[in-house]
Amino acid sequence: MAQDTVWCQNPRCPEKKNSNQIRGTKGKKYHQSSKASGYGSGNFCTLRCYDQWSDQYLDRAIDTLAIRIVEPVKLPMESAWRKDCKWQYNDGDSYIVRYLENKLMGIKIPVTEQQYDSIGYGNDECLALANQIGYKQSA
Numbered sequence: 001m002a003q004d005t006v007w008c009q010n011p012r013c014p015e016k017k018n019s020n021q022i023r024g025t026k027g028k029k030y031h032q033s034s035k036a037s038g039y040g041s042g043n044f045c046t047l048r049c050y051d052q053w054s055d056q057y058l059d060r061a062i063d064t065l066a067i068r069i070v071e072p073v074k075l076p077m078e079s080a081w082r083k084d085c086k087w088q089y090n091d092g093d094s095y096i097v098r099y100l101e102n103k104l105m106g107i108k109i110p111v112t113e114q115q116y117d118s119i120g121y122g123n124d125e126c127l128a129l130a131n132q133i134g135y136k137q138s139a
């Protein structure tokens with residue numbers, strides 16, 4: 001969250017004209033910005049305000065920061081490790097299958113619940129466990 005951001009950063013936030021945005025005294029009332037909450041890294045009050053701001057400023061933000069991606073980002077084989085799990089159904093039974101996977105290498109390694117829970121989702125942790133278990137590359 002941006003430091004010291006209290007108010008929703010969408011300049012059009014008061015245009016929602018919500019009852020809880022009404023301030024001022026009789027004859028001098030106005031709608032004001034809402035407080036920011038968890039949207040857009042804590043800069044916006046709602047997803048709608050985040051979207052309105054993005055529609056207006058996101059292109060400029062990307063170009064001003066000079067971070068526009070002009071070629072596709074590529075993730076090489078050695079960085080393509082992940083962990084995942086899925087439900088399997090067999091004759092009315094259901095159970096969770098947990099595995100390490102590298103689709104680029106054509107590798108899928110079953111792991112125990114304990115092994116699965118012992119690591120995060122990062123590539124390095126998944127690769128380290130795959131190396132520890134031992135695996136064969138097929139693609």
Ligand SMILES: [Zn+2]
Binds near residue numbers: 009013044049
């Ligand atoms: Zn807002």
